[in-house]
Amino acid sequence: NAGVTQTPKFQVLKTGQSMTLQCAQDMNHNSMYWYRQDPGMGLRLIYYSASEGTTDKGEVPNGYNVSRLNKREFSLRLESAAPSQTSVYFCASSELGTGAPAFFGQGTRLTVV
Amino acid sequence: AQTVTQSQPEMSVQEAETVTLSCTYDTSENNYYLFWYKQPPSRQMILVIRQEAYKQQNATENRFSVNFQKAAKSFSLKISDSQLGDTAMYFCAFMKHEFGMRFGAGTRLTVKP
Numbered sequence: 351n352a353g354v355t356q357t358p359k360f361q362v363l364k365t366g367q368s369m370t371l372q373c374a375q376d377m378n379h380n381s382m383y384w385y386r387q388d389p390g391m392g393l394r395l396i397y398y399s400a401s402e403g404t405t406d407k408g409e410v411p412n413g414y415n416v417s418r419l420n421k422r423e424f425s426l427r428l429e430s431a432a433p434s435q436t437s438v439y440f441c442a443s444s445e446l447g448t449g450a451p452a453f454f455g456q457g458t459r460l461t462v463v
Numbered sequence: 464a465q466t467v468t469q470s471q472p473e474m475s476v477q478e479a480e481t482v483t484l485s486c487t488y489d490t491s492e493n494n495y496y497l498f499w500y501k502q503p504p505s506r507q508m509i510l511v512i513r514q515e516a517y518k519q520q521n522a523t524e525n526r527f528s529v530n531f532q533k534a535a536k537s538f539s540l541k542i543s544d545s546q547l548g549d550t551a552m553y554f555c556a557f558m559k560h561e562f563g564m565r566f567g568a569g570t571r572l573t574v575k576p
Contacts, residue, residue: 383563390472391568392554398563408563440508444564449496449515452556452564454508 352376356441356455363431363462371426371458373441381444382424383408383452384416386437393440399424431462465490467557469567476545477575483530484540484570486555492516495559497531499540502552502569511553514538545574 354375363369375382380401385393385408395408399418413435415427424443428435438459444452466489476482488497499511514522514531521529526546530539542549555567 381563385566392469393566395563395565400560400563406563409565438506442508442564444558449513449558451498451510451513452558457506 354441354443354453354455356439356458359456359458361458361460363428363460365432365462367431368427368429369431370428371439371441371460372423373425373455374423375441375443375453376422377443377453378421379443379445379453380421382418383442383444384414384424384426385440385442386410386435387440387457388437396426396439431460433462436460436462465492465557465559465562465565467555467565467567469553469555469570471570472568473571473573475573475575476542478545478547480545481541481543482545482572484542484553484555484572486538486540486567488536488538488555488557490536490557490559492559495557497529497538498556498558498564499527499529499538500554500556500566501549502554503550508554512540542572547574547576550574 383398397416441455442452
């Protein structure tokens with residue numbers, strides 16, 4: 351009964367380092383999302399994948415890349431981390447188009463120093 | 464662009480009283496879905512209520528109800544008989560297949576004993 355699982359939960363990076371945030375869902379959802387949450391700005395959509403094999407930019411895609419590895423997994427990569435990417439990152443999944451709500455992972459707190 | 468606006472950064476209410484959180488959105492679409500999510504200090508995102516745009520009847524879930532005004536593009540959340548456990552951030556969200564799921568900046572609600 352895992353739902354949406356994100357790893358890691360916490361990470362500290364130095365400016366310029368790269369890393370990949372992993373996300374997996376076991377609900378057989380077609381659609382997956384990556385958000386970042388910053389104080390006073392709510393959740394902003396970075397990228398989403400409406401279905402396996404497709405990815406689309408959201409509101410704040412610059413500095414990020416994504417891979418929809420299969421139906422279950424959707425990863426977010428920071429190629430060269432910057433302090434402005436310090437944030438809490440959430441992965442979510444849903445059946446987009448059906449009106450079903452999105453289910454969220456527990457979040458990853460990323461600090462770039 | 465599909466934008467969601469929550470104009471009340473913070474609100475407070477006395478325990479057992481009623482409070483209404485505001486949300487407006489901007490879209491030219493006719494069919495879409497709207498949600499309210501709650502985020503307690505644990506950071507977990509919890510679905511509160513959902514509304515299909517093609518339904519005129521306002522959604523209700525126990526103490527939570529919405530006032531959906533499609534022409535005005537307004538989707539407010541009413542919490543009746545407020546409880547201490549309702550203290551959290553509340554996010555309004557818009558969902559449409561082509562755009563993914565977009566959130567407002569959130570309203571921090573404090574329920575006072």
